[in-house]
Amino acid sequence: MKLFATCDRGLEPVLAEELKALGLSGVRAASSGVEFDAGQSALWTANVCARIASRVLEPLAEGPAPDRRALYDLVASLPWTWYVDRGQTIAVDAVVAGSAVDNSVFVAQVVKDAVCDRLRADTGERPSVDRDRPDVPIHVRLVGDYALIALDTSGERLHLRGWRTEAGDAPLRETLAAALLRLTQYDGTQPLLDPFCGSGTFLVEAAQIARGVHPGRARxxxxxxxxxxxxxxxxxxxxxxxxxxxxxxxxxxxASSPLSPILGGDSDARVLDRARRNATRAGVAEDVRVVRRDALDAEPIGAGTLVVTNPPYGDRMGEVEALGGLYAAFGDTLKRRFAGSTAWLLVGHRDHLARLRLNPQRRYEVYNGPIECRFVRIDLYDGSLRPEARRDPG
Ligand SMILES: C[S@@+](CC[C@H](N)C(=O)[O-])C[C@H]1O[C@@H](n2cnc3c(N)ncnc32)[C@H](O)[C@@H]1O
Incomplete structure (x- = not known):
């Protein structure tokens, strides 16, 4: 018996590493998630302790479902009275990709009908549907002609930790921020700086990692x-x-061990207020400090400072171009002031990466929602400047 933790595209290997580190067995990365050996404490650990998983599924059945009838029969063949008690509510959520039946609302409807019909046949009662907070959320994935039917053991998606009730313009999802921090190998011992911190997602996730606060505990x-x-x-x-x-x-x-500093900066005072309130709600207000400061004035906050940040990337063409100058100037700030530090940047546009004029030592392709981004590591030392940048410092 296996459980399946889903994650954002591209993060499967990072999630697999995290689940192994949490002591789970039989861990294997697959497409859009990671499977692992089932068990009560494995289920609890993946839900309450994993920072990168989006939801944890308990697969019930899988098989070919090339059309509506086949999908209905697959679902109706399951003993739903084992999973749905009298009076409990259900809801069905469907993900569909590359399938002949390519409408997720229709697929969810077919699955719901099959569950309800089977329960009525077995108990004489149909369960009610509660979209907001069902007792038994059911998840179906139809990829090509193949369907997976699962119980969603998480309910609300796991990035909803409860602390980020306020955000700035382009907040990072908490699960993505945690995955990126894992790629940096941040473990709470390095001074951590986010000079474009917005609502403080990297800062709060970092503080919770450093403190060993489990991300799902507050739920x-x-x-x-x-x-x-x-x-x-x-x-x-x-x-x-x-x-x-x-x-x-x-x-x-x-809880009481001293931490290395965690500092955020942003030019917008309003988002900093949100970041402060988010840190308070997350129980790490003492560990996170934020200051109003232009990122171009940033400085290291200790030996071996780890800079982890996602600068603004701009949605529209004009904005993207206009931001090129900020990337060039920020690259310059890193080169001139941050020798001995390591910078990890989440960059949405290739042009912005080029404008930094720094050579990344590592590069990962990740998705921030629908946006394909690069997460790059730049080791900074005297002479990080590329040769052409040395000739043209402007
Ligand atoms: C993509 S958002 C960061 C979002 C953040 N990671 C979060 O999860 O909320 C970029 C942030 O950079 C800030 N910003 C833009 N230009 C800046 C500058 N020159 N110096 C400092 N902050 C700046 C914006 O106010 C915005 O909050």
Missing amino acids: LAPSGVGFAFTRARSHDPSAFARWLAALDDETRAR
């Missing part, structure tokens, strides 16, 4: 969105409470 607070697995028929609340208590003991042990 279990009375005001949190919780997890669907706690509403499942098979859930064992007392075993879960014991598991959680052990997890909290571990976190408490790291």
Whole structure:
């Protein structure tokens, strides 16, 4: 029996590494996610402790579904009374790619009908649908002619940690920020600087990594969105409470240790207020400092400063061009002031990368929502400047 953690495209190997580090077994990266050996504590660990997963699925069946009838029959063949109790609500979410039936709303409808018909045949009752907070969220993936039917054990997607209720213009998803921090090998010992910090996503995720705060823990607070697995028929609340208590003991042990500085800067005072409030909600206000400052005036904050940032990338053509000058000037700031530091930049446009005039040592292709981006590592040392940039410092 396997569970499946989904993630953003391109992040599968990073998520696989994270799940292995969390002690899960049978970990194997696949397309758009990672499978791992099932079990109660594996399910809880992936939901509460993984920073990069988007949701954790419990597959129930898979098989060919070239048309509506085949999909309906596959779903209706499952013993839904095992998963849906009397009075419980359901909702179906569908992802469809490269399939003859290419309408996800239609696919979700077929699956919902099959579940409801089977339950009515077995119990005499149809379950109600609750789109916002179903007791049993059902997930279907139809890729080509092949369908996977699963229970969604997470419910609300896992980037919804509960702390980022306010954002700036182009916030990074929390799960992506955590994946990028993992690629930098940030472990809380390096001074971390985000000079374009916006609402503070990198800063808060970094502080939670450094403190060993589990990203899903706050979802279990009375005001949190919780997890669907706690509403499942098979859930064992007392075993879960014991598991959680052990997890909290571990976190408490790291709560008071001194941290390396985590600093954010931004030119917009309003987003900095949001970043401060986000850090407070995330319980890391003491660990994160933000200042209003132009990124071009940034300076290292200690030996071996790790700069991790996503500068503005602009949506429209004119904006993209206009930002070229900012990238050129920021590249210059890095070269002149940051010798001995390492910079990791998430850059949306190739032109912007070129304007930095720095040679990346590592480069990853990642998706920030629909935007294909490059996440590059630049080791800064005296002479990081490319030869042509030395001749033309402007
Ligand atoms: C893409 S957003 C960063 C989003 C952030 N990672 C988050 O998750 O909220 C870029 C940020 O750079 C800021 N910015 C633009 N030009 C700047 C400059 N010259 N110096 C400092 N910050 C700047 C903007 O105010 C914006 O908040």
